[in-house]
Ligand SMILES: O=P(O)(O)O[C@H]1O[C@H](CO)[C@@H](O)[C@H]1O
């Protein structure tokens with residue numbers, strides 16, 4: 038310990054003085070030790086080690102209903118956890134078994150527009166990693182930019198465009214603790230390719246292959262929905278769906294070497310013409326989530342069963 042701060046390795050040096058200075062610069066981020074306190078609290082309440090994590094998107098909290106013998110812990114009772122403030126995000130961790138696998142579901146996520154910095158939005162991912170989670174399923178509600186996408190379709194995320202990152206806003210910004218991951222993590226294979234292939238096969242077997250696409254997700258800070266000009270720009274950049282989450286979670290999960298699978302439920306078709314008079318709204322987003330909950334539950338349960346039957350540990354080429 039130096040100056041009351043753990044003498045951790047930052048950028049290859051171990052120096053508590055540097056840590057203290059950077060902490061002042063970047064605010065009081067979660068240290069590894071602090072997150073261990075959160076993990077300790079949870080471990081005292083859950084007797085098994087989760088290997089699968091699921092982040093439930095807006096209106097998709099019912100995915101947690103698939104868990105057998107659930108143990109629900111409200112975020113508000115967990116040390117150092119932020120709290121959910123958005124409708125459609127209940128705000129609790131639910132532990133149980135999904136397709137026989139020990140799982141933790143985040144019933145509610147944290148968004149940048151709630152006022153949380155990105156590193157705080159992503160804190161639960163590191164907690165899940167420390168609890169033992171190796172495979173993370175990230176779900177979200179998103180607007181469809183690709184003209185072939187219809188409301189209620191599912192987009193398997195094959196890649197993302199980190200718009201907030203272009204401006205230097207990244208959950209990994211600031212001192213890097215190598216116990217979580219490397220300073221410069223690669224992101225070109227951020228989404229497990231084998232799990233995407235398996236999900237497409239599950240969709241075929243369920244007879245919904247025409248409602249399933251593979252595409253590129255992008256995240257804006259929100260909370261407003263986009264202007265027509267912004268949406269047309271995002272389309273030109275190559276984005277197929279737009280939301281206000283997921284990208285920073287994927288970055289944090291890859292940083293700490295988790296296998297990531299993500300999908301978007303297309304809850305609205307983005308309005309890309311000035312002549313149109315329909316407007317997106319959050320109620321509609323939540324309603325579509327409810328309408329598709331049966332399909333999504335079946336997809337997630339069957340996919341997880343097959344991921345572990347097939348022993349998928351890394352979808353990265355050459356690993
Ligand atoms: O990404 P999730 O949390 O699913 O929610 C999406 O839906 C909300 C807007 O209706 C935004 O929070 C957007 O990000």
Ligand SMILES: Nc1nc2[nH]cnc2c(=O)[nH]1
Nearest residue numbers: 178179180279280281322
């Ligand atoms: N940014 C954004 N987020 C969404 N979440 C659900 N629909 C949308 C949308 O159209 N835009």
